Amino acid sequence: MQIDEIENAFFSTIVNPVLRRAIGFLDYNCPKDGNLLIKSLRIFLGQDIVLCDRCKAIYENLAKPIYEIGTKLLRVDRSFMQQQFLEDQYGEAWFRGFALMMRGIRKYGIRIPFTPAAPFLIVWNYTYKCNLRCKHCYEDAGRKKPELSTDEVKQVLDILSKLSTVGLPALSFSGGEPLAREDFFEVVAYAKKRIPYVSIATNGTLITKDNAERLKDAGIDYVEISLDGASAATHDWFRGIPGAFERTMEGIKNCIDVGIDTCIASVIQKENLAEVEKIVNLADELGVRFMHFNYIPTGRAKAHIELDLTPKERLHVLQVIGNKIIDLYLKAKEEELKFGKSSVKVDRFFSTCPQYASVTKELSRQKGETFMVEAHYAAKKGVENVANFLGGCGAGRLYCAIEPNGDVKPCVFFPTNEETVLGNMLKDDFEEIWDNHPLLWRLRVRENLMTYEVNGKIVGCGACPDKYICGGCRARAYSYFNGDVTAADIGCIKNDELWSSIIKIINAKAYT
Numbered sequence: 001m002q003i004d005e006i007e008n009a010f011f012s013t014i015v016n017p018v019l020r021r022a023i024g025f026l027d028y029n030c031p032k033d034g035n036l037l038i039k040s041l042r043i044f045l046g047q048d049i050v051l052c053d054r055c056k057a058i059y060e061n062l063a064k065p066i067y068e069i070g071t072k073l074l075r076v077d078r079s080f081m082q083q084q085f086l087e088d089q090y091g092e093a094w095f096r097g098f099a100l101m102m103r104g105i106r107k108y109g110i111r112i113p114f115t116p117a118a119p120f121l122i123v124w125n126y127t128y129k130c131n132l133r134c135k136h137c138y139e140d141a142g143r144k145k146p147e148l149s150t151d152e153v154k155q156v157l158d159i160l161s162k163l164s165t166v167g168l169p170a171l172s173f174s175g176g177e178p179l180a181r182e183d184f185f186e187v188v189a190y191a192k193k194r195i196p197y198v199s200i201a202t203n204g205t206l207i208t209k210d211n212a213e214r215l216k217d218a219g220i221d222y223v224e225i226s227l228d229g230a231s232a233a234t235h236d237w238f239r240g241i242p243g244a245f246e247r248t249m250e251g252i253k254n255c256i257d258v259g260i261d262t263c264i265a266s267v268i269q270k271e272n273l274a275e276v277e278k279i280v281n282l283a284d285e286l287g288v289r290f291m292h293f294n295y296i297p298t299g300r301a302k303a304h305i306e307l308d309l310t311p312k313e314r315l316h317v318l319q320v321i322g323n324k325i326i327d328l329y330l331k332a333k334e335e336e337l338k339f340g341k342s343s344v345k346v347d348r349f350f351s352t353c354p355q356y357a358s359v360t361k362e363l364s365r366q367k368g369e370t371f372m373v374e375a376h377y378a379a380k381k382g383v384e385n386v387a388n389f390l391g392g393c394g395a396g397r398l399y400c401a402i403e404p405n406g407d408v409k410p411c412v413f414f415p416t417n418e419e420t421v422l423g424n425m426l427k428d429d430f431e432e433i434w435d436n437h438p439l440l441w442r443l444r445v446r447e448n449l450m451t452y453e454v455n456g457k458i459v460g461c462g463a464c465p466d467k468y469i470c471g472g473c474r475a476r477a478y479s480y481f482n483g484d485v486t487a488a489d490i491g492c493i494k495n496d497e498l499w500s501s502i503i504k505i506i507n508a509k510a511y512t
């Protein structure tokens with residue numbers, strides 16, 4: 001039995017009954033002071049807020065001790081929290097995340113990994129329209145299918161802005177190509193008034209100078225642009241349209257020129273594996289972020305399963321990116337020691353492989369450090385202490401997806417079918433889906449992950465010591481194991497034996 005498993009048993013029997021009751025006292029609406037949940041954290045972090053006598057007593061006797069014990073147990077530095085919540089431009093998103101976490105504990109109890117009362121991030125596949133024909137498109141975009149109208153989109157945004165009465169912290173528009181819809185800028189401006197962090201994932205080919213300005217004016221906080229090769233030959237082959245590379249590069253430069261936080265995103269597969277260092281270095285030279293996208297055989301990518309990396313190849317990619325971010329981390333640490341602060345921006349090299357946490361943990365251990373990069377995006381100092389609470393794969397837990405027609409799925413990389421569509425934003429109650437859908441609860445509990453015996457060795461995410469910081473990509477498990485979300489992620493080096501046996505079966509089927 002792993003330590004996190006023992007902690008989960010302890011939480012459910014001893015801690016949760018008390019904690020859930022205590023948070024219930026905090027999470028009430030005072031007629032004078034409003035809701036005390038966020039306000040009490042503001043006071044704890046040093047803001048000067050006047051409370052009525054009753055709220056003051058609740059703060060002193062309940063909230064303050066909870067925060068003091070919580071920050072000590074999780075080894076989270078109060079100055080780190082002050083920086084993120086009070087000084088960061090996205091402080092509002094952090095406060096919403098905190099309130100959703102507390103409400104999640106109140107509703108479902110504290111667990112490793114934890115489930116907030118609503119997702120922190122939603123990726124909205126905004127349209128099926130697209131001007132490219134990428135071989136790996138998870139959405140199989142380019143088909144004509146019903147989508148929400150502009151008015152319906154605004155209704156969904158209104159719902160998102162009130163999720164669990166707190167509101168969604170972060171929203172990302174993806175597709176298809178979101179810029180292919182004429183109402184996109186209008187919708188972004190509407191979203192930005194309701195959600196503190198709004199981003200876009202795009203192929204970049206439609207980001208002219210003018211459109212880059214419009215994205216900035218509409219309030220987009222972050223642009224992620226897909227580039228699948230360091231050369232036109234590689235990128236255009238994968239993206240299916242000649243000339244795409246040049247236009248994508250222009251799009252990247254236009255975003256940099258107007259000062260939007262920009263990221264180059266690459267799906268690394270067999271045909272561009274040899275270029276991974278070049279693409280990462282290009283991002284480095286341009287001063288933008290880099291996001292490695294895992295190859296997941298879903299949508300059109302299912303027809304090109306031969307492009308998927310072996311576990312050894314994937315490990316190589318994660319080490320290339322991991323070494324980059326660890327170098328930045330060490331530079332920042334050195335500057336902080338010398339000058340008391342650092343201007344080095346560490347959070348620049350990421351992967352959507354949840355085993356990036358496991359790989360960066362090992363790479364930094366070799367350098368005598370405890371740094372690790374968690375849950376797709378987190379690379380903040382102090383976050384490594386709560387890595388198991390964040391828990392790697394966030395599908396249906398920290399994050400979920402919306403389809404162009406408003407259907408809700410656990411993650412964009414799940415195929416769209418009766419089993420994976422959890423409900424619809426306009427036809428169903430999101431809170432009801434989030435609280436009760438059985439598929440979501442299968443995704444949230446790590447103790448259920450499968451183990452397998454291969455050549456006398458027990459493998460599978462269920463047997464892995466890192467399952468609470470990683471959990472494996474559940475969409476890859478679903479795709480390779482015919483819809484079993486508790487199966488192994490066979491892209492991981494720790495499941496190498498399983499990969500070899502599954503690939504033998506797939507190859508044998510292909511030749512019969």
Ligand code: SF4
Pocket residue numbers: 354355358460461462464465466467468470471472473489492493494495
């Ligand atoms: S075996 Fe599964 S849980 Fe463990 S590191 Fe690999 S993918 Fe993650």
Ligand code: SF4
Pocket residue numbers: 352353354392393394395399411412413472473474475476
């Ligand atoms: S299933 Fe999990 S790890 Fe895989 S892409 Fe979705 S959120 Fe990421």
